[in-house]
Amino acid sequence: MIIQEGMSIQRKLEILSDAAKFDVACTSSGVDRKGNGSGIGNSLACGICHTFSADGRCISLLKILFTNECIFDCKYCINRSSNDVVRASFTPTEVCELTMEFYRRNYIEGLFLSSGIMVSPNHTMELIFEALRMLREEYHFNGYIHCKAIPGTDPVLVEAIGWYADRMSVNLELPTASSLKQLAPHKSRKNILKPIRQIQLRRENNNEYLGIYDGRQNERNQVKNLILRDSNSGSNNSIYNKILNSYNSKLNQASEYNSVRLDNELNVASPESTNVIPFSKSPKGRSRYVPAGQSTQMIIGATNESDYHIMSVSETLYDNFDLKRVFYSAFVNVNNDSNLPSTVSGPPLLREHRLYQADWLLRFYGFKIAELLTEKNPNFNVLLDPKCDWALRHLEIFPVEVNKADYYTLLRVPGIGVNSARRITTARKTAVLDFKDLKAMGIVLKRAVYFITCGGKMMYPIKLNEDFITRELLSVKDRLPFGIEKDITYKQLSLFDDVSFKPDDRLVHQQISLA
Amino acid sequence: MNNFKIYQCENSIDGIFTAIYQAWDSGYGHANVKIEEQSETNNYSNIELFSDYILVKTNLEQALMVSKSIKAKISLEAYEMVCRVALSDYKGKGDLIYRFLILGFHIGSKIVGHLSNKVVNSVFKLNRYVNGETHHLLGFIRFSERENGILTSIIHPKNNVLSLVTPHFADRLPNERFVIFDGNRNICSLHLPGKPWVIAEFPDIDTSDFEGIVDDEYENLWKIFFDNIAIKERINPKLQRNNLPIRFRKDMTEFEYV
Numbered sequence: 225m226i227i228q229e230g231m232s233i234q235r236k237l238e239i240l241s242d243a244a245k246f247d248v249a250c251t252s253s254g255v256d257r258k259g260n261g262s263g264i265g266n267s268l269a270c271g272i273c274h275t276f277s278a279d280g281r282c283i284s285l286l287k288i289l290f291t292n293e294c295i296f297d298c299k300y301c302i303n304r305s306s307n308d309v310v311r312a313s314f315t316p317t318e319v320c321e322l323t324m325e326f327y328r329r330n331y332i333e334g335l336f337l338s339s340g341i342m343v344s345p346n347h348t349m350e351l352i353f354e355a356l357r358m359l360r361e362e363y364h365f366n367g368y369i370h371c372k373a374i375p376g377t378d379p380v381l382v383e384a385i386g387w388y389a390d391r392m393s394v395n396l397e398l399p400t401a402s403s404l405k406q407l408a409p410h411k412s413r414k415n416i417l418k419p420i421r422q423i424q425l426r427r428e429n430n431n432e433y434l435g436i437y438d439g440r441q442n443e444r445n446q447v448k449n450l451i452l453r454d455s456n457s458g459s460n461n462s463i464y465n466k467i468l469n470s471y472n473s474k475l476n477q478a479s480e481y482n483s484v485r486l487d488n489e490l491n492v493a494s495p496e497s498t499n500v501i502p503f504s505k506s507p508k509g510r511s512r513y514v515p516a517g518q519s520t521q522m523i524i525g526a527t528n529e530s531d532y533h534i535m536s537v538s539e540t541l542y543d544n545f546d547l548k549r550v551f552y553s554a555f556v557n558v559n560n561d562s563n564l565p566s567t568v569s570g571p572p573l574l575r576e577h578r579l580y581q582a583d584w585l586l587r588f589y590g591f592k593i594a595e596l597l598t599e600k601n602p603n604f605n606v607l608l609d610p611k612c613d614w615a616l617r618h619l620e621i622f623p624v625e626v627n628k629a630d631y632y633t634l635l636r637v638p639g640i641g642v643n644s645a646r647r648i649t650t651a652r653k654t655a656v657l658d659f660k661d662l663k664a665m666g667i668v669l670k671r672a673v674y675f676i677t678c679g680g681k682m683m684y685p686i687k688l689n690e691d692f693i694t695r696e697l698l699s700v701k702d703r704l705p706f707g708i709e710k711d712i713t714y715k716q717l718s719l720f721d722d723v724s725f726k727p728d729d730r731l732v733h734q735q736i737s738l739a
Numbered sequence: 740m741n742n743f744k745i746y747q748c749e750n751s752i753d754g755i756f757t758a759i760y761q762a763w764d765s766g767y768g769h770a771n772v773k774i775e776e777q778s779e780t781n782n783y784s785n786i787e788l789f790s791d792y793i794l795v796k797t798n799l800e801q802a803l804m805v806s807k808s809i810k811a812k813i814s815l816e817a818y819e820m821v822c823r824v825a826l827s828d829y830k831g832k833g834d835l836i837y838r839f840l841i842l843g844f845h846i847g848s849k850i851v852g853h854l855s856n857k858v859v860n861s862v863f864k865l866n867r868y869v870n871g872e873t874h875h876l877l878g879f880i881r882f883s884e885r886e887n888g889i890l891t892s893i894i895h896p897k898n899n900v901l902s903l904v905t906p907h908f909a910d911r912l913p914n915e916r917f918v919i920f921d922g923n924r925n926i927c928s929l930h931l932p933g934k935p936w937v938i939a940e941f942p943d944i945d946t947s948d949f950e951g952i953v954d955d956e957y958e959n960l961w962k963i964f965f966d967n968i969a970i971k972e973r974i975n976p977k978l979q980r981n982n983l984p985i986r987f988r989k990d991m992t993e994f995e996y997v
């Protein structure tokens with residue numbers, strides 16, 4: 225290991241930003257916090273992109289490792305202990321100064337601090353805790369902080385850090401325990417899930433105490449309730465009956481094996497897991513514990529799990545662990561490890577893209593994974609986005625009437641995203657809409673025409689025939705991110721969480737990907 | 740014969756509101772009047788034959804009456820929408836606002852839902868456009884620290900968004916002295932600790948007046964960070980350009996090369 229004494233701050237930044245670049249989570253969402261009139265900083269729930277790097281990804285946070293030294297040897301990681309790379313570490317003061325000075329110049333929304341493991345998880349997390357504490361209490365930094373928790377850290381430290389960070393995350397790394405064992409021999413699923421559960425319970429506890437309900441969770445529940453309500457009311461004009469029926473039957477077939485799996489892993493592995501919150505009091509002036517919640521990330525394509533497998537894990541994380549985001553990171557074989565898949569011809573970006581699309585469907589469209597994939601058909605269609613693919617398999621519920629269908633039914637129409645569905649439900653209060661109106665409202669009809677009627681009529685006389693519509697949909701250019709395929713017009717499926725112009729409105733995200 | 744009346748006004752919210760007040764008050768009838776603001780790119784449009792031109796002098800009292808009635812008779816939301824349209828670079832925005840208000844005073848607060856109406860739809864689109872640029876700039880604005888500790892930023896926005904971006908920074912940087920200069924309009928917003936921010940016009944300074952040579956270590960560090968954070972295997976200039984249009988880059992630290 226090469227450790228350089230007295231390294232300049234420039235050199236450290238070079239090394240430690242380079243080493244952090246594969247971490248995809250780059251969000252500053254969910255927290256709306258006004259400036260406090262003193263100190264420095266506020267936070268907007270909608271998130272702000274400050275610039276876009278050469279790979280087209282949004283930069284909103286100073287994303288660095290605290291150190292790239294590491295005692296672990298994860299096969300996919302450039303900083304693994306067996307690699308001969310230049311090592312560097314910041315001091316807590318250096319992290320504070322960089323954050324403050326970048327923030328003043330409006331380069332960033334805040335700090336995203338991750339780290340390799342120097343000496344031990346506890347040793348490293350203590351230094352990180354010190355950096356965060358100083359930023360908040362000595363520099364009076366009121367901007368956004370996202371902090372990684374290292375698996376195996378003492379729960380007391382995790383607890384303490386949570387009062388200073390807006391978001392915390394523990395990387396799940398790989399979708400299954402066995403892949404993890406194979407590629408990250410020093411990590412265990414149990415050690416990863418434990419802090420996730422701890423933070424979740426602490427947040428619930430804290431929110432309950434403060435009487436705060438969680439907006440996002442609430443939204444998800446609304447979707448669920450809506451599904452239930454519709455199915456109870458027995459109303460015929462909602463497609464939910466049909467969806468629900470097919471969903472239930474699928475679910476029965478597929479067994480719930482997948483969705484409860486993570487919970488089991490955690491409970492079996494750590495019987496003390498329900499009792500992990502150590503006692504602590506919140507530091508002065510900090511009343512919310514990890515207000516922006518947790519996220520995690522999985523590496524895609526390093527091991528051979530199917531999309532179904534990956535998305536089932538995500539669904540469990542959203543439903544049972546209250547995660548705010550799951551990020552998918554296309555595997556890049558940085559170590560040219562011959563035991564891992566080669567990425568010479570490029571990382572699996574299209575696959576990553578489809579997973580993000582499906583992730584949106586889970587979080588904002590009321591979809592369940594069992595509707596999109598099955599054990600028999602476990603991977604997404606490369607040619608069609610997951611929603612088109614789903615619609616083609618459910619032609620019996622289409623077309624739907626634009627002037628009547630409820631909001632969540634509209635959302636199921638290919639080509640209609642959250643923004644379009646909102647615009648439609650608003651506009652039809654005052655007028656009966658026809659296709660001309662939809663166009664004027666900026667709603668893209670290329671895909672939607674096959675699935676909707678206006679005033680009982682389709683735009684063209686079309687037979688609802690699967691082959692025909694499939695062919696037509698395939699001829700509509702899939703809006704993939706630039707660089708995945710040539711000549712596409714598409715405005716990023718950014719790794720950025722919430723780009724919306726209405727900070728108070730978390731549903732109006734950039735829906736570009738699914739429209 | 741009854742000539743068409745064209746009210747020519749200053750390119751500002753108050754100017755447009757004054758013209759609207761006078762046109763409304765004139766009794767010529769909505770169909771016979773038109774509002775024409777002095778546009779940023781060309782000063783007056785083609786002179787139309789058989790039209791009377793009426794030069795409107797901005798009158799704050801009249802403008803205020805218009806804002807008050809919008810808020811009272813339509814809604815605060817509609818008022819904010821109208822203001823954003825007035826700050827846009829859309830030619831003909833004065834008349835668009837006029838047409839929108841005619842509908843608005845007739846229909847009331849529900850007007851903002853009439854998306855299938857052409858006028859309302861245009862107002863909506865312009866709002867998105869102005870909001871979009873505002874939101875971009877909240878992220879893309881770069882401050883440089885000057886010797887005297889003042890944070891200075893230069894921007895060249897298409898729309899007149901200075902009054903929309905400044906409150907964000909006043910809230911975020913309460914203890915800083917900062918200046919944001921709109922190089923397209925020669926206006927500047929100023930903020931001092933503990934004081935409300937203001938916007939002032941400086942007809943005779945230009946961007947070069949701000950370019951003192953300042954050797955700021957952190958600008959350098961930022962460039963290092965920016966270059967290093969990109970993943971080589973995923974380099975994608977098209978996506979970068981799509982997300983960060985070239986026009987913003989000339990005012991951004993990380994795209995300055997010596």
Ligand code: SF4
Nearest residue numbers: 294296298301304340
């Ligand atoms: S713990 Fe594993 S993934 Fe993290 S820095 Fe060390 S080697 Fe890399």
